[in-house]
Amino acid sequence: GAGVSQSPSNKVTEKGKDVELRCDPISGHTALYWYRQSLGQGLEFLIYFQGNSAPDKSGLPSDRFSAERTGGSVSTLTIQRTQQEDSAVYLCASGGGDTQYFGPGTRLTVL
Amino acid sequence: AQSVTQLDSQVPVFEEAPVELRCNYSSSVSVYLFWYVQYPNQGLQLLLKYLSGSTLVKGINGFEAEFNKSQTSFHLRKPSVHISDTAEYFCAVMGLKGAQKLVFGQGTRLTINP
Numbered sequence: 001g002a003g004v005s006q007s008p009s010n011k012v013t014e015k016g017k018d019v020e021l022r023c024d025p026i027s028g029h030t031a032l033y034w035y036r037q038s039l040g041q042g043l044e045f046l047i048y049f050q051g052n053s054a055p056d057k058s059g060l061p062s063d064r065f066s067a068e069r070t071g072g073s074v075s076t077l078t079i080q081r082t083q084q085e086d087s088a089v090y091l092c093a094s095g096g097g098d099t100q101y102f103g104p105g106t107r108l109t110v111l
Numbered sequence: 112a113q114s115v116t117q118l119d120s121q122v123p124v125f126e127e128a129p130v131e132l133r134c135n136y137s138s139s140v141s142v143y144l145f146w147y148v149q150y151p152n153q154g155l156q157l158l159l160k161y162l163s164g165s166t167l168v169k170g171i172n173g174f175e176a177e178f179n180k181s182q183t184s185f186h187l188r189k190p191s192v193h194i195s196d197t198a199e200y201f202c203a204v205m206g207l208k209g210a211q212k213l214v215f216g217q218g219t220r221l222t223i224n225p
Contacts, residue, residue: 004154033212043201043215050211059212091154093213098143098162098205100213102155 002026004103006092012109013082021077021106025094032075033100034067038088046090049075082110113138113204117216124192125224132187132219134202142204144185145213146176149199158200161185172196197223 005024013019025032034046045059049069060066064083069075079086087110093100118133136142143162147155159170166178176187185202199220203213 031211035213042217043203043213045212045214048212056212093155099145099157099160101157102147104154 004092004094004101006090006103006106008106009104010107010109012111014111015084016081018078018080019082019108021079021090021092021108023075023077023092023094023103025073025075025092026096026101029094029096029101030072031095031100032069033093033095034075034077035091035093036088037091037105041088043091046077079108082108084110086110113140113142113206113214115202115204115214115216117200117202117219119219120217121220121222123222123224126194127191129190130188130192130196130221132200132202132221134185134187134216136183136185136202136204138183138204138206141207143207144176144178145203145205146170146174146185146187147201147203148172149201149218151198155201158187192221192223194223194225196221 007022030051032049036044047067048056064080067077089105089107091105093102114137116135124130145160146158148158149155159168161168161178169175174189199218201218202216
């Protein structure tokens with residue numbers, strides 16, 4: 001079956017612009033996660049959605065970051081007024097139990 | 112809260128040699144343990160996981176890991192590596208209670224030399 005997909009695979013933007021990153025989870029998975037991978041910070045948790053429950057936003061680094069999950073499926077991570085320190089690979093994962101399955105990531109470069 | 116320490120940032124080995132990648136964790140609650148592999152420009156792929164039961168778990172590509180509760184370790188081993196095993200390996204934990212998120216180590220870059 002299809003795995004987790006993310007788009008775009010690469011995004012180059014200018015400082016101050018807004019960006020949207022998309023994640024399509026594995027069909028039937030109720031949990032969806034966003035992580036960030038950067039050279040300085042390694043792999044960091046950002047946000048977690050589980051069914052219809054309120055998301056766990058404890059990992060979002062600032063109020064410029066937000067995410068939504070529509071219809072319990074597709075998720076969009078939005079970064080407003082991007083900064084150079086936002087440059088990283090953004091990974092999405094979905095899961096139906098104790099295991100998370102990752103997508104290929106979106107590489108974001110902020111110039 | 113949990114934390115994970117991968118003791119080696121880089122491990123070079125020769126092809127067909129055995130390898131061990133070390134992982135120690137800290138947690139105030141019981142945890143699930145995972146090893147993921149990341150090939151260049153790809154996402155994370157699950158190698159193996161420990162949830163409960165036998166402390167020796169086997170995964171894909173001939174890898175295995177042993178959970179040691181007293182030493183809070185979950186070291187990854189392979190008896191004979193191949194060039195295709197060159198990748199970055201991440202150890203991760205997830206608490207059985209509380210936030211359902213993975214906490215990762217800093218990664219170990221495994222380089223296989225011919």
